[in-house]
Amino acid sequence: MTPDTSTTIPFLAVPEAINPSTPTAVADRWKALNRSVTPALAALSVIFWLVGLHPVTPGQMGSLGLINQLSPILLLSYPILLAAVVLELVADRPRERLLTAYAIAGVLLVYGLQPASEQTARLSVAWLHVGFAQYIAAHGQVLNGYDGRFSWPGFFSLVAFVSRASGQTDMTPLLQWAPAVLAGLAVLGMRALATAVLGSGRRAWIATWLFLLTQWTEQDYFSPQAVTYVLMLGGLALTARYLVRPLPATSPRPCLRGRLVPLNTPRDRLLAQAAILLIALALAPSHQLTLFVLGGLLLVMLLTGWLWPAWLPWIVLILSLLWFCLGAKDFWKDHLDLVIGHVGQINFSVQQGLSQRFVGDGGRIVILTVRVALTCTVGLLAAAGWWSLHRRTTRSWTLALLAIAPFGLIILQSYGGEVILRSYLFALPFAAILASVAVDALLTSTWLDSRRTALAVPVVLLTALGLATVTARGGNDAYTSFSRADLAAVDYAYQHAADGQTIGALTADLPLGYKRIGAVRPLTVEATCPDFAAIDACVVAQAGDFLVVTPSQENAGQILYGFPAGWTSQLIHQLVTSGKYRLVYDQNGSRVLAETLGAPHG
């Protein structure tokens, strides 16, 4: 019996490509309708998103962060866009330009959400990075001994170079939209890698979308790791396109000794190797981890017989070691224990990266659980994709090893408790490639009840991943985002602080350090107080010449430490009545205390 397609919802309609029983005339009509339906759905999605946006300040957010503040109409934009994507992907001839436009819309919806709805750039570290770049712009050199990150100054030097050459002194306008731009460039790199590995078909688009919808790590703010990640993806895409030879589909074993010359010209291969070397040279002084990971991934490709130029992984690893030994001497001579002190201590890394992070109130635990669930889902989809490939065609372990290899970092060190997060970030490109095979199998599966279900299941899956990522990314925003009033308070403190004075914050959640690096010292009571629960005593002893208190810090205390509501006001009251500090600035809950002249230090 012919299905009555005239009454079906257009975006769940069954395309003729996967329903050969549909009569040609009806199918043609539906094809024509669907061709206009997907752009209409995508446009509707962006309109919903724009209409649903509204300004959000940290003071409005609870422990679930941004997700609680999002309007239903904005949330509706995600499934609508993903329905457009899935319908376009299953069309007879998916239109590349439209899929590109949908991917740009996807980047805006997922990564542009916080820049569009929050008043200023979030994450205090991003502001500190501006301070580093401004110091280099002004002095033409790094500030030795100030911060370990100055030992890998490539990114800061680049920003300083461009800003100084164009006469710009304030680099903070770069901050707010940096996550959307840098994540967009990473998605571009992922698309390039996916097409190099999977060809230009549907799977490459699915891999790109899986990457876009599951990159919850928030390592795309204004930072060396965000920029070097883009470079790494570019290098991997070049490698996969020009320097590897596809293994025969039935080859079960690595063929290290019998590596095959890729199917291109010597000129192409020479150019690709030179380009990767150039990228590696830039990565070495820019980030401590990325070049090691790139070298490791290239080594996996070599050992599994994929990579043709055997020298490439070694030179990449040597470059990273050379910079570490010579360029980053200032860092390791003081922190050698930090670098090699926990090698092989997997338990320590896992505790730091996972179990010790599960602290805070109920909302915070929910957000952490969402992150773990997202990571596990990507892992399961990747495993299913690998199994599907392994069973049907490719008996190679290379892709699986490439997706697993970054987790080897856990053996080396805890990376300040971030090693699992970073490992996931580096594993994601190849995990997404494998997972795309599983999702593609869902789209074309015969075991689902109907073809309509075969379309609905991926839409639901992708929507769930996307909304989970939006939840996870905004989960800390109650304390990692700032308002204009917070920024004005910090600016006030910088304007009034003399050289050599300190500006303090109760927790690390304040945009400090974005100016006067080396002249005015930023400090955080949270970082130096041995028992933060007894903060009163620490503040008296350590708060510095100026103390900036904001709603973000109030939220951090409540969410992470279980302090009662109003704890910052209570503390301010104590400090003012003790005569040690006086309130010199108060705007919308953002307050600055200045130490009273002549007050004794605790």
Add this chain to the structure above:
Amino acid sequence: MSARIPTTRQAVAATLALLTLLTGVLTAADIHTPLRWWITLAFVVLAPGWALAAYFPATEPALTWSVAVSLGIALGILVAQTMVSAGVWYPSGALLVLVGLTFAALVHHLVRRPVPSSSPPPLVPR
């Protein structure tokens, strides 16, 4: 006589050459405008890298642009870091050198014959 239709490569090369020229003029004349920073940033991220990436055979646009951005940022980092490490901090002069070299490469792309594309099969069979 029929006019030759420019290829995509030539169209992009011409656009980026204009961006390069604009950056060079703004820098050399030290013109102060809020746009100058964004134009310079766009130049550094896009133009030098594309000028190099376009020497690869024509391929998927995502690969070309991903490589272009990666190489552009990499070149920018190398130029900046060399100055910082050597203690020779002349950002405007270095930018003008980069502008000159990039412009020459872009003009070469405008006049040279294209390299035929090579499309190897995907690594993972469909």
